[in-house]
Amino acid sequence: MLKSLRTVISRNYADLLNRDAAVIEDLLETPKRDGHGHLALPVFAWSKEAKMPPPKLAAELAEKIRARLAPELSAVEPVSGFINFTFQPEYVQSLIAAEVFGRRGRIGYGTSGGGKKLVIDFSSPNVAKPMHVGHLRATMIGQAIVNLAKSQGYNVVGLNHLGDWGVQFGKLAWAYMNWGHEYPFEKEPFPSLYKLYVRFHQEAESKPELENAGAKVFKQLEDGDAQVVEIWKKFVAISLADYQRIWDQLGVKHDLVRGESFYNDRLKPVEEELERKGLLVESDGAMVVHLDEFDMPPCLIRKSDGASLYATRDLASAIYRMQELNADLNLYVVGVDQTLHFRQVFKVLHKMGYSWTDRCHHIAFGMYRFKDAKVSTRKGTAIFLEDILEKAVELVREIIKQKNPSLENAEKVARQVGIGAVVFNDLVNDRVKNVEFDWDRILDFAGDSGPYVQYCGVRCLSVTRKYGKPVASEFKIALDTPEEKELLRTLLSYPDTLAAAFDGFKPHILAGYLIDVCHRFSLFYTKCDILGESPELESSRMTLVQAVHHVLEEGLKILGMELPDAM
Ligand code: ARG
DSSP: HHHHHHHHHHHHHHHTTSSSSHHHHHHHHHHHHHTTTSSEOOGGGGGHHTSSSSHHHHHHHHHHHHOOOOEEEEEEEEETEEEEEEEEEHHHHHHHHHHHHSSSTTOOOOTTTOEEEEEEOOOOBBBBBBOOOHHHHHHHHHHHHHHHHHHHTEEEEEEEEEEESTTTTHHHHHHHHHHHGSSSSSOOHHHHHHHHHHHHHHHHOOTTHHHHHHHHHHHHHHHTTTHHHHHHHHHHHHHHHHHHHHHHHTTOSEEEEEEGGGGGGGGHHHHHHHHTOEEEEEEEEEEEEEEEGTTTTEEEEEESSSOOOHHHHHHHHHHHHIIIIIOEEEEEEEEEGGGHHHHHHHHHHTTTTTGGGGGGGEEEEEOEEEEOOSSSSSSSOOHHHHHHHHHHHHHHHHHHHHTTTTTHHHHHHHHHHHHHHHHHHHHOOOSSSSSEEOHHHHTTSSSSSHHHOOOHHHHHHHHHHHHHHOOOOOOOOOSSSSSHHHHHHHHHHHHHHHHHHHTTTHHHHHHHHHHHHHHHHHHHHHHHOOTTSSSHHHHHHHHHHHHHHHHHHHHHHTTOOOOSOOO
């Protein structure tokens, strides 16, 4: 919508400003402050050439523009080094109405991706281990970026780099063959698997020979022993089924599973290539690539016992994604603790001569900090994602019971709000920072929380129900109170918000925007009566209410959340 506004200015004033249309459109920004119009053009960069201080230049240019005011504009004001443009309310409203009601399902979508392929590695849990709370970040930041990329016209491949290989699976297979019959694998496959995993590690502490036994079975697995391979496949299937249950609750979908094992027969070629290119160096029996020139420790390619490593697999996986999947962008949504790993992998690829490493990005995120320990930790330190989600639903169920006992579909709403609250709390923070996990804040209906945004959407629906008539998809008259104008101005910048959130791979830009819409809506709703006003005013305000609802609904969907009908 802002795009159209930008073109009005470039089309009408490129000659007068003596710049290319594209330059002007690029420079135009949304003013931060209320009452400063819809778009601001900074003139600082032109002041030297004009031999005039920016405020004077802005004033002079504004004067000239005003003398040829385009019909879409209502005011042009110089404010220090900016020219602020205000558009006619009718024009703004017609753009919003066309976008919001004409493009349901893809409001605010752009085309900058142009069908380019974006491969994104996200969630990627480790077989036999329950997803922990850190995987919530890897999962939801990933899914939000998937949705944002689609909104910008990318062809997205969401990929699960499942942790399904390594000596631990030899140990687990050994445990399964020896103790498996003691566990209810038929009835509770995944918990049984995890219990085996924990037991093996506990027992191995006092019986180190178990380590060797496990290593031997892993060797069998690597050599393709049919029985062990069958068992390993079973572990993978059991684990994927369990993750799927959680992904379904979170609305998460991968397009491809390419676990670490997928690269087994691609590791040798990578090592050979490193060798050929003179990069592979022996160090204490292990093979490494030195990265001294980048002030990094060497990247370990093969251990002294011949075992391949996480890094080797990531070299192979990057080559696969760039050269076989033909990715234009290759993203890894992984915790900040793996920053060095990815820097090393990308540098090794760079040294191998691949020019595409600048299109590979580690989308890092910070860690969770727990304010209280209301979440049970089944064992020791790990906090399981599923426990958090269940706890959230339980807490919301309680709130509903107290505040709205007659609510229809209470269980469904408890899930939408409970899970949504946890997801929103994750995404509203700049991903690179640590997130504080505090139930009171997460579930604070009056704070900047998921439930707050959902509640705002529900309020829109309840007014619409009271109105009782179909809401017009056009504004009948210009809305002109300051609250209405600012709310409209905020809606206008939804497409820019999506684009900016994608550009920085920062879902929090969108989450923060939705909070802003809700604040604006509250101000409008407190100040302006709707029902009972003159038919035209009533109708136009209802159109605004409906537009807010639709933008909230679609914005939340991009963040992987649902808007309940009532709560
Ligand atoms: N399985 C890893 C973990 O749970 C994440 C894998 C990330 N992807 C990658 N290509 N290394 O920490």
